[in-house]
Amino acid sequence: DGGITQSPKYLFRKEGQNVTLSCEQNLNHDAMYWYRQDPGQGLRLIYYSQIVNDFQKGDIAEGYSVSREKKESFPLTVTSAQKNPTAFYLCASSAPGQGKWRGYTFGSGTRLTVV
Amino acid sequence: AQTVTQSQPEMSVQEAETVTLSCTYDTSESDYYLFWYKQPPSRQMILVIRQEAYKQQNATENRFSVNFQKAAKSFSLKISDSQLGDAAMYFCAYRSGGFQGAQKLVFGQGTRLTINP
Numbered sequence: 187d188g189g190i191t192q193s194p195k196y197l198f199r200k201e202g203q204n205v206t207l208s209c210e211q212n213l214n215h216d217a218m219y220w221y222r223q224d225p226g227q228g229l230r231l232i233y234y235s236q237i238v239n240d241f242q243k244g245d246i247a248e249g250y251s252v253s254r255e256k257k258e259s260f261p262l263t264v265t266s267a268q269k270n271p272t273a274f275y276l277c278a279s280s281a282p283g284q285g286k287w288r289g290y291t292f293g294s295g296t297r298l299t300v301v
Numbered sequence: 302a303q304t305v306t307q308s309q310p311e312m313s314v315q316e317a318e319t320v321t322l323s324c325t326y327d328t329s330e331s332d333y334y335l336f337w338y339k340q341p342p343s344r345q346m347i348l349v350i351r352q353e354a355y356k357q358q359n360a361t362e363n364r365f366s367v368n369f370q371k372a373a374k375s376f377s378l379k380i381s382d383s384q385l386g387d388a389a390m391y392f393c394a395y396r397s398g399g400f401q402g403a404q405k406l407v408f409g410q411g412t413r414l415t416i417n418p
Contacts (some may be wrong), residue, residue, distance in 0.1 A: 215405060226310065228392060229408040244405070276346065280404050287396075289336050290406060292346035 190212040192293035199264065199271065204281050207262045208295045209277035213301050216282055219220075220258035221292070222246060223274040235260055264298065272300050303328045305395050307409035314344065314383045315417050321368075322412045324393030332398030335369065335376045336406070347406040352376065367383045380414075387412070388416045 190211040199205045211218065217236050221229040232243030235254040249268025254260055260279075264271045274297050278290035304327045314320035326335070335391055339386040352360045352369050360365050364384075368377045393409040 219405070221408075226410055228305075228307075228410040229406075231405060231407075234405060255321075274344065282404075287334065287404060289348050289351060289394075289396075290346070291336075291337075295344050 190277055190291055190293035191277055193292070194296060197296055197298045199298060200301060202266045204263055204265050207264070207277075207298070208277055209260045209293055210226060210258055210276065211279045211291070211293075212258060213262075213279055214257070215279035216257070217280045218254070219280075220244075220250075220252065220260070220262045221276045221278065223276060224293075229250050229276060232262065235256070245258065249270070259263045270301075271298055273298060303330075303333075303355075303407050305393050305398070305407050305409040307391075307412050309412045310410070311413045311415070313339050313415040313417055314354055316328070316385060318382045319379060320383055320414065322380075322393075322414065323411055324376045324378070324409055326376065326393075326394065326395050326407075330398075331398055334396040334398060335366070335367075336396070337365070337376075338392045338394060338396040338408075339380045339387075339389045340411075341386075342391065346392075350378065361406050365411055376408050383416050385418065386414050387414060389414060 193208045219234040220232040233252040235241035251263045276295050277293040306325045333354045335352045339347045339349045350362045362382045366379045390411045393410050394406045
């Protein structure tokens with residue numbers, strides 16, 4: 187079955203370290219997204235990518251970086267410049283379309299904790 | 302920029318009763334989509350219902366229905382015959398209707414729904 191796989195499910199980071207969250211999809215979707223979820227703030231867009239080798243900053247891109255070298259993969263790196271990285275991170279993908287657009291397919295998320 | 306507001310951080314309802322979750326949004330666009338997503342304790346996001354702004358008829362999916370008031374920029378979710386499995390965080394989301402590349406969703410803050418047996 188097609189879907190999105192995020193790994194790891196739980197991740198612990200020490201102060202000053204960079205960590206990379208994995209997101210892989212086999213849905214043949216062109217667009218992929220990274221959101222951050224904090225209590226009481228909903229989901230906020232970090233980065234998104236419409237096609238391979240192209241990506242744009244979202245609303246809270248500072249301290250994060252991404253790459254899109256393959257259609258199936260959109261890894262997110264949380265750098266040491268991100269001052270408050272403890273959060274739940276969700277990856278999503280979508281197919282193009284208007285009238286029948288069904289929204290996102292989400293991964294199961296990664297919980298990142300700074301220790 | 303578009304914004305989505307869910308003014309009810311928490312709601313509770315008795316099992317088998319009906320509950321309505323509120324959502325308002327701010328936009329200057331006339332063509333857009335609105336969504337309700339459910340996030341149960343597993344934290345997996347699940348699409349509940351969607352509405353195209355150009356459609357006057359309110360969307361319905363089994364026990365879930367919406368009240369879409371375009372002029373008031375309101376998009377509430379009604380859950381009928383509430384079941385224990387409906388307990389979750391519910392997010393309202395907005396997407397511009399134009400095909401301008403990636404279809405970014407803007408989410409509200411969420412409403413945590415508790416079902417009392």
